[in-house]
Amino acid sequence: MTEKFFEVIQSVLPIVLFVLLLHFTIAPLEMDALGRFLMGTAFVVIGLTIFLVGVDISLSPIGEYLGKGITLSNKLWIVVAAGLVIGFFVPIAEPSLLVLANQISTVTGGAIGSMTILIVVAMGVALMVALGILRIVMNFSMKNLFLGTYLLILILGFLAPGEFLAIAFDASGATTGAVTVPFLLAIATGIAQMKKDSRSSEEDSFGLVGIGASGAIISVLILSILSGQDEIQGSLDPGAEITANIFQVFGAEMLRQAQEVFLAISPIVMIFLVYQIFSLKLKRQRLRRIVFGLIYVYIGLIFFLSGINAGFLETGTLMGYNLAASGNEVYLLLASFVLGMVTILAEPSVSVQTRQIEDITGGSIKGGPITAALSIGVGLAIFLSMLRILVSDLELWHILLPGYILALGLSRVVPTHFVGMAFDAGSVATGPMVTTFVLVFIQGAAQATEGANVLIDGFGMIALVAMMPMITLQLFGFIYTLRSKALENEKT
Template sequence: MNKNLWLKIKESISSVLPISVVVLILHLTIAPLPLGTLILFAVGTPLLILGMGLFTLGADLSMMMMGERVGAQLTKSRRLTFLICIAFIMGVMITIAEPDLQVLAQQVPSVPNMTLILAVAFGVGVFLVLALLRILFQVSLSLMLVGLYLAVFAIAAFTSPDFLAVAFDSGGVTTGPITVPFILALGLGVAAVRGDAGSHDDSFGLISLCSIGPVLTVLILGMFFNAEGGAASSSAPAAVENAGDIFRLFAESLPHYAKEVLIALLPIVLFFLVFQLAALHLPKIQMIKISVGLVYTYIGLVLFLTGVNVGFMPVGNLLGAKISQLSYNWVIIPIAMLIGFFVVAAEPAVHVLNKQVEEVTGGAISRNSMMAALSIGIACSLGLAMVRVMTGVSIWYFLLGGYAIALGLSFVVPKIFTAIAFDSGGVASGPMTATFLLPFAMGACEALGGNMLRDAFGIVAMVAMTPLVTIQSLGAVFKLKTILAAPIAMADEELEIIEL
């Protein structure tokens, strides 16, 4: 087996194993699962592991290189109109094809699927342009985020409460495993051409800005559509009675996700090929490497989505329902926090971001510190989400407080931590959130008789919000250590001079 692939698979095993153990312990103790559902989970887990390993290797070989080359070429052209047009088209095309967005659109009642998808895609296209212009013109990310989120909350005040959670969720699902590696690398490519001292700090932040566009457009849709005309579709699992049912579910799902991933990857590949023929002219050896990486990416994502949708989604739904029906159902809050702590490690795009952060910062921000900050943030978000499901408290209170703290921190921590934090919020809310955590919340909400749109939806928004605080807190600690270390370093230098 390819040495790099084996290393990626070992990383995947260490990421997926903890959440699998948690599910097994819950099954053996307080939330026994049907045998068929448990077998689906057992079959889906190895698919998840192999898929994540192939995807992360493929992203390294193809998506990252493609994004960096395109970003650098767009900047070198020195034609602002060209950059704006290409960035907008690219943002719209990638978003329309994002599988997670298709899933969300099917869950929202009273709004035609394509209307929601096009609105979200338009928002991503516009904000991808703004994100690239910010890098070129060195605009402060903190000031942009404050202004844009003030606009978001101002518009939210005039929008139907049922659309609030869905709007913030849409910002998370659009930054999926296909778009994240490409957009991250695009920012690095644009910043690299700029080449000044602050270019590394500005290379992050694209994901954070691209996540705001969909929130704004869906909030505006909420002014014109009435969500009370329908109910969110249930995520209850399909009945599984024998081995034939299990085989049938996987056999039907594999070609479905193969088609979805092909549709999602195709716009990026075609776009890159046009760029290659018109401007890049990369050597044959690099194109072969990119092609191999795309094959790995495709196969990996197909296996991952099949495993997580067929194997993990029904388990999430049943666990949420069973735990919420216990006489001591408050225990769902710490259990959700435990699940959240481990489940973020199973998000493919998280590994791409952590690797990129470690490389760009020269190891100053390590993968392990990033993962720890993300895990703590997601654990907090799941705990708060379960409080909402059990009490019906409006998501308004959590979002206003969370974003106020995050935006306040952005003015006191190093710039790069702010950009990475707001990027990580979008990255952490990927397929595992949509297909395990959201069904978990929906199962609990349905069992408790809550409002699905107001109480269960919003979990993606919570997952996207809390890392903004935890990673910037990591930045505050980093800054404090730097300040405290400075006098010691100066004293050492003075001592060396005296000794000389």
């Protein structure tokens, strides 16, 4: 617990310093708002610490047990059914997606309902997770699967209304957050470890998160095409007054989150209990440890999401609005880049993935360079998102199309395990911090910028955050491979 606490402090501190720097220089906050942000920070630190401990002793083992159980069944229909069930219920349990769905409903005035987004996204993820598990079991090419999937997305993107393009990619990013990522990573690892070929096992441990996230894009784009719904308007009120005192705000939020988090994680708990009763049959001591871990996850998420919703959301909106309203575009773009770089450090799923990479590669690939590549990629993504707001003729597809062409091109020349890492990292980067603080920061700036549309320009940021790590991590893998070959040649 102490180790996790200091890890979280180091992660959250850059964001706090960023906000305080802007507060005391170019974007001052009201004292009440600053107080809620600071209390929210305390809640986030406590929540992340408890949550990460819970992930290590509950969600990750549950995922590995389920993954191995799926493989041991030796029946294709069980593999497909398990992939569909897990793929459907895990994203519904994802807090980041719940936050995004509510934000979409709020901005569109209910024209796009939060429950509609949740169900459609869950269906798409379920289909692609089942396909991803089949890929591991049947040994067909990860690179070809990603290529075919994103070619389909490209075609659907040209057919779908522009308002839905940003929402579809954002939904994909929000799907893979604090709950989904460790769970799917563990399932992929559990299935891959059952293979006799160690090299194949290492490669197949990655990629399931990335392919599952693509299902959200596909399903939302298909929904938009079939519904024929377009010309949706959006708006946001960054100056909404809060009359309750700080303790009332956080108390009410904790009660609300206690209910929502319970509903969010209960499907995962039920799936595990059914598996435990009918097949797994863990010993009492091991089962007790997992139960305590789930309690940690529950408590940690309540504190974390309460801190986000009662402190971080308001601060992010006001910061973005005030910076854009000041008219200094250089400061706005610079702040966006720095915000992206420091925010990724606070994502809990990033530390989960970097630890997994180090473990699976036996320490040959360190977590530090991976985190640095992610940080630069996310910084560029937030910078480009803000540039879209300031440059009216710059559309989302102008960035996504060449970006994904580059990412898919790199996937043909980079070693397979780096491809899986990169596409997983694109999903991992879009966790609770990005889908909350940074999202409303961008939307606040869009609301304050003349000619910008909050619905079109305020969304799409998560899409860019999901894309850029695919490029930067594959470039890292390309350089890493060249250096490794050079060192081998020197030894010979």
